[in-house]
Amino acid sequence: MLKRSSTSIENGDRMAGVKDVAAYAGVSLGTVSNVLNRPERVSPATRRKVEQAMAELGFVRNEAARHLRSGRSRTLAYVMLDAANPFFTDVAAGIEETAESGHFSLYMCNSGQRADREAGYLAHLVEQRVQGILVTPIDPEAPHLASVARRGTPVVIVDRTTRDESLCSVAVDDVLGGSLAVEHLLDRGHQRIAFVGGPESIGQVRDRLVGARQGLAAAGAPDITVIETLATTVREGRQAGERLLGLARAKRPTAAFCANDLLALGLLQQVVASGLRVPDDLAIVGYDDIYFAGAAAVPLTSVRQPRHELGRRAAELVLDEADNADHVHQQVVLLPELVARTSTLG
Amino acid sequence: MLKRSSTSIENGDRMAGVKDVAAYAGVSLGTVSNVLNRPERVSPATRRKVEQAMAELGFVRNEAARHLRSGRSRTLAYVMLDAANPFFTDVAAGIEETAESGHFSLYMCNSGQRADREAGYLAHLVEQRVQGILVTPIDPEAPHLASVARRGTPVVIVDRTTRDESLCSVAVDDVLGGSLAVEHLLDRGHQRIAFVGGPESIGQVRDRLVGARQGLAAAGAPDITVIETLATTVREGRQAGERLLGLARAKRPTAAFCANDLLALGLLQQVVASGLRVPDDLAIVGYDDIYFAGAAAVPLTSVRQPRHELGRRAAELVLDEADNADHVHQQVVLLPELVARTSTLG
DNA sequence: TTGCGGGATTGAAAGGTTTCAATTCGATGG
DNA sequence: CCATCGAATTGAAACCTTTCAATCCCGCAA
Structure with missing residues (x-):
């Protein structure tokens, strides 16, 4: 076994391969592979010799070659x-x-x-x-x-x-999720409900709105007021808040269902900043139940997805x-x- | 060119390789490789033939083999x-x-x-x-x-x-960041300052505290009150809030510097929930300037990392x-x- | 002593691509 | 019509591992 004087890992030029390990340990290629893949089939003595060689040469399996030969990767x-x-x-x-x-x-x-x-x-x-x-x-x-x-x-x-x-x-x-949100609001006595979300090109947004409408229809409640947003972000939520609060008090919704929690958080901020109270002046339901929903200034009711x-x-x-x-x-x-x-x- | 009748992508058994493409297009292996890697070197006519063959066979480069041969991946x-x-x-x-x-x-x-x-x-x-x-x-x-x-x-x-x-x-x-936070608070007239963060085993937490102390020392202000947490989470921030508010009013810090924004958000919640006002009763500085910091109920001052x-x-x-x-x-x-x-x- | 069983080990082939030196082909100039 | 040149194309070697049939070796039974 010819030891190298260096720290034993360095290899100047090329990375060590099974071939190098085999030569260094004085065994054949196949044996090295066996140590790697079916260690039980090689005698303890040989195995130790090979393992030491691998350590000393700093051998690292080449995944590319490995899986080229044997089908698939993990x-x-x-x-x-x-x-x-x-x-x-x-x-x-x-x-x-x-x-x-x-x-x-x-x-x-x-x-x-x-x-x-x-x-x-x-x-x-x-x-x-x-x-x-x-x-x-x-x-x-x-x-x-x-x-x-x-x-x-x-x-x-x-x-x-x-x-x-x-x-x-x-x-x-998501349709069911929309219904759940609306049913909860109806249970709490709300009748004028807004939906905050958009654009409709996003499948989830679409489905949640559909669900909300179904819920309302089933309860014979009036249709939902849609406040369409350009994205599902906190910023858009705030802007939706401005629009919502701009409505005449008498016809302003008493509750809002938001297409996701980011929107809901933005809406919440805007409402609180205007001096109104949640949920007394406006109840809010979000969607996703992300971590920050429960941790918001007013903890958010939300539809949790598993x-x-x-x-x-x-x-x-x-x-x-x-x-x-x-x-x-x-x-x-x-x-x-x-x-x-x-x-x-x- | 023998066309297959199927949708042209299916291949029953094995995935098509360069060899199959070469055969199908009636050129050599090397040419296919050239089309792939140095298209300018192969005549337009041949190139088209090969490209069509690849499309019809649904050929996908095998990255493993590719990079086995030629050094590295991208x-x-x-x-x-x-x-x-x-x-x-x-x-x-x-x-x-x-x-x-x-x-x-x-x-x-x-x-x-x-x-x-x-x-x-x-x-x-x-x-x-x-x-x-x-x-x-x-x-x-x-x-x-x-x-x-x-x-x-x-x-x-x-x-x-x-x-x-x-x-x-x-x-x-992070040391500088700690100083910045504390200097800002000193500028705003605060003298009794708390540090919320932990455990100290986290390098960042340690450094930020060191920086904060340096800032105070440089200004000749009293030392910081450390409220140690077990993790840097919203939950821990809330608990730190409880402890902070439990202090006798006269000696309670008027400002808190938190090791990160999650802690700061938790602290903020707890303080607001107790009916106190931010920043009048307690000023808060966070760290990281994550998105939710600016979007909190009371927008958070924070040390932004680039x-x-x-x-x-x-x-x-x-x-x-x-x-x-x-x-x-x-x-x-x-x-x-x-x-x-x-x-x-x- | 021979034959045999079986565990340990071996070595060549295969896997799909890239590379590169070698070859072919067509065109250009003399 | 030949020589030459360059562009296009070719085919074998190399990359590194795994697989598997073949070989080796050793002890043990006959």
């Missing part, structure tokens, strides 16, 4: 819509939990609502031959999603449904599709739940 | 401390910006403050031979970081400094280290900045 990826939104990072945490227990690593990519970036990441991930891709797409009907799946990489749509039966999806029933489970179920589906030959595509729909707090209870 | 990775903290996702956005302009993809991994997960991801990424790794480590002095770098994958520490000169790092001067630039600089360093032979390691320190809002201005 990596999942989640392409998320907006990494800055706590909702999606929570979904990611759920995915990661499942991935980890199956000894997979999870790469997260952020499309940031940009279609070109989404496409770029998908292409990169397919080239990388990841085991499966989870994605919250900008447009769930976009053909490139299905085409990735058809090319052999399992794809699961997260937090959106798709009509395409060749894809799995896991979503939360985001952790959303991630978990999606990860399970993608893993099933990856290694279960007779996998059948499913469209899972989870149920939301209303969390009542001060902003409607007073 | 991927960076960021191992972040806590994906749920908006601060880190903003840093990630900065990294991504630089990565994208260099035609790199960015994979994000979340250690979630767990050392084993951090180690797991680092190992996976090295095996994957990514071009470079950015990491906000749990412990910046941990030997495995330097050892990854020594094995040949560039590593840059983000939002932490390290004594190890063999690593690059980009951080923000988190976008943090990410950008770090990404530039890692790219430089990756392809610039005579790269020299640097420890970059950026400057924080105070953003004054209602919570101290009244």
